Amino acid sequence: MxxxxxxxxxxxxxxxxxxxxxxxxxxxxxxxxxxxxxxxxxxxxxxxxxxxxxxxxxxxxxxxxxxxxxxxxxxxxxxxxxxxxxxxxxxxxxxxxxxxxxxxxxxxxxxxxxxxxxxxxxxxxxxxxxxxxxxxxxxxxxxxxxxxxxxxxxxxxxxxxxxxxxxxxxxxxxxxxxxxxxxxxxxxxxxxxxxxxxxxxxVDQTETSYGEVVDVALQNELDIPEAGSFLQDFLTTNDIQPTAIDAVILGYNGDENDDLFYNALQQELPLTTPLYYKHLSGQFDSCSAFGLAAAAFILKYQTIPPVLYWNEKNPAKTTWKNILIYNHYRGKDHTLVLVRTC
Amino acid sequence: MTALNEELKRKIIDVLNLEDITPTDIKDDEALFDEGLGLDSIDALELIVLMDKDYGIKLTDPKLGKSIFQSIETMVAYISENRTK
Structure with missing residues (x-):
């Protein structure tokens, strides 16, 4: 909220x-x-x-x-x-x-x-x-x-x-x-x-539930080439294939050095629809909560607002079950959050 | 309204962040606490600091506070008699 x-x-x-x-x-x-x-x-x-x-x-x-x-x-x-x-x-x-x-x-x-x-x-x-x-x-x-x-x-x-x-x-x-x-x-x-x-x-699903938070992972510091293994380890832990991730919400913020991490992670998920949100929320330390809010919105309404698409809309996709949220700032405080419909 | 009354009201509004209130909304003889302006004990601490900082008055006897902070009128009277700056 x-x-x-x-x-x-x-x-x-x-x-x-x-x-x-x-x-x-x-x-x-x-x-x-x-x-x-x-x-x-x-x-x-x-x-x-x-x-x-x-x-x-x-x-x-x-x-x-x-x-x-x-x-x-x-x-x-x-x-x-x-x-x-x-x-x-x-x-x-x-x-x-x-x-x-x-x-x-x-x-x-x-x-x-x-x-x-x-x-x-x-x-x-x-x-x-x-x-x-x-x-x-x-x-x-x-x-x-x-x-x-x-x-x-x-x-x-x-x-x-x-x-x-x-x-x-x-x-x-x-x-x-x-x-x-x-x-x-x-x-x-x-x-x-x-x-x-x-x-x-x-803990219980109710009529007002938006979705389920499956898991969260935190990593203090990463180099750009390590972003892929951070993702793979997280997906393996949660027994989910990259192709099962319907959308990935990335923390693109307009700083070239930061955005290289998001590009690297996006390359690991070529079939996943990339989204972004910091053009609406701006950057602040807890802004990734807005990313989770966006994910919850998508899970509930089963539609992606056009303003969230990072690039061209994928017209073939109409259902959104698994959404991944990736955030970091200045190469530190890397986080992955997996949410899904319930 | 004297210049000091006006000045004090402005300072109180500013320090206590009294939203939607102007100096003319505060009557000189209106109670500042409880049913009057509705200030509370934290505000009293802010007013003690204000008296010290802006008028050089140190209030050391808590019993005096009740009578001094009764209204703008009583505050202005005390400030006029005891200010060092």
């Missing part, structure tokens, strides 16, 4: 392609999300996360999940920015409580738990670009252990002015003023953004 409303059937037809260095997420109305006193203190990440969590739970009619697991690369960086700026500007004096309290990475998961009075397992994974997949792996382990029936899983990252300025100065983010998309990118760096995606994960 996402604040961008990904589960709306018309979402992808209305989606706009990102063509600037830093793009803020469209914000819905947050009235009624929490008390006005609480909302006015929340950063965008907190509001987006709580809103997306509320929608995910609402759709599955789960009132209180057994556990809440989130993944985030930078956490509540807006409040971290504020707190550090305040320390810097005021010579470490006059430190206000709100931004300090809310500057931790687990703020969103904690706030959701408080809102729901959920006293169960509550963990936030912070591991760069594989933060969300780390949370997903934790979710799968928790559910297969049999101790929990349902888990609220989410990925959240927000734009913080100073933090993103540092990333831009380091060349991770494209220069301001450029109008490049993922496909027509000429300069180094990528278009950054922000977002929150939440999923209600359960």
């Amino acid at each position: 996402t604040t961008q409303g990904v589960w709306r059937p018309d979402f992808f037809s209305e989606a706009r392609e990102i063509d600037q260095a830093i793009t803020t997420a469209d914000q819905p109305s947050y009235k009624g999300l929490a008390s006005p006193a609480a909302i006015r203190r929340m950063s965008r990440g907190m509001k987006m996360g709580m809103y997306a969590a509320q929608q995910a739970l609402g759709e599955t009619a789960v009132t209180v999940p057994d556990a809440i697991i989130t993944g985030t690369g930078l956490g509540c960086s807006e409040d971290s920015d504020k707190f550090l700026r305040s320390m810097w500007e005021n010579d470490e004096q006059f430190l206000t409580p709100t931004s300090f309290i809310q500057s931790t990475h687990n703020t969103v998961a904690a706030q959701i738990a408080l809102q729901l009075s959920c006293k169960g397992y509550n963990v936030t994974h912070v591991n760069g670009a594989s933060s969300f997949e780390s949370a997903l792996l934790d979710t799968l382990l928790l559910l297969t252990s049999g101790e929990h029936k349902n888990v609220l899983l989410g990925g959240i990252d927000e734009i913080a002015e100073q933090t993103y300025a540092f990333l831009q100065a380091a060349g991770y983010i494209k220069a301001s003023g450029l109008r490049e998309t993922v496909k027509n990118s000429l300069s180094p760096g990528v278009n950054y953004a922000e977002g929150a995606q939440f999923f209600s994960m359960g």
Whole structure:
């Protein structure tokens, strides 16, 4: 579930392609999300996360999940920015409580738990670009252990002015003023953004189930030639042939060095339909959660929105059973996620 | 509305991120906490920091806070008498 409303059937037809260095997420109305006193203190990440969590739970009619697991690369960086700026500007004096309290990475998961009075397992994974997949792996382990029936899983990252300025100065983010998309990118760096995606994960199939997460694999670092063996090992572990993968959702982001990995993996799956999504979500540490959301959308509606095709549409294919999601960032935090219809 | 009243209201709105509220919406004698403007204990901490940072007033006696932070009027009176900057 996402604040961008990904589960709306018309979402992808209305989606706009990102063509600037830093793009803020469209914000819905947050009235009624929490008390006005609480909302006015929340950063965008907190509001987006709580809103997306509320929608995910609402759709599955789960009132209180057994556990809440989130993944985030930078956490509540807006409040971290504020707190550090305040320390810097005021010579470490006059430190206000709100931004300090809310500057931790687990703020969103904690706030959701408080809102729901959920006293169960509550963990936030912070591991760069594989933060969300780390949370997903934790979710799968928790559910297969049999101790929990349902888990609220989410990925959240927000734009913080100073933090993103540092990333831009380091060349991770494209220069301001450029109008490049993922496909027509000429300069180094990528278009950054922000977002929150939440999923209600359960052991039992229900009427509202979108699909099944079969497995997830994480690899800290790979060279481009190793991408193929990473894939083959994953497919072998899950006893599935490459030809059985109907679509592969790739994390193409417009940075030439990053995209070479996606080209390499695509070559291992010549009969699989390649898709991409970062031209809609932008790059941020937990953006691969948007890739999972796209996969869930395809499994549910059994159609691929045209905007997701990386190249020419395969007209022969009309059913989508097995979908693979591959992501990495700057050659690190490689992840594979296999989902299928249920 | 005096200049200090106006300034203080603007600072409070900014520091506490009071959305959709302008200085003219806050009456000088309106209660800041509970049924008035609806501020809470975390806001009180923010106001203590504001008094120290912007007016050089250190509030060390928590008992005083209740009367000082009663309204804009009471805050302005205390600031006018005790400010060091």
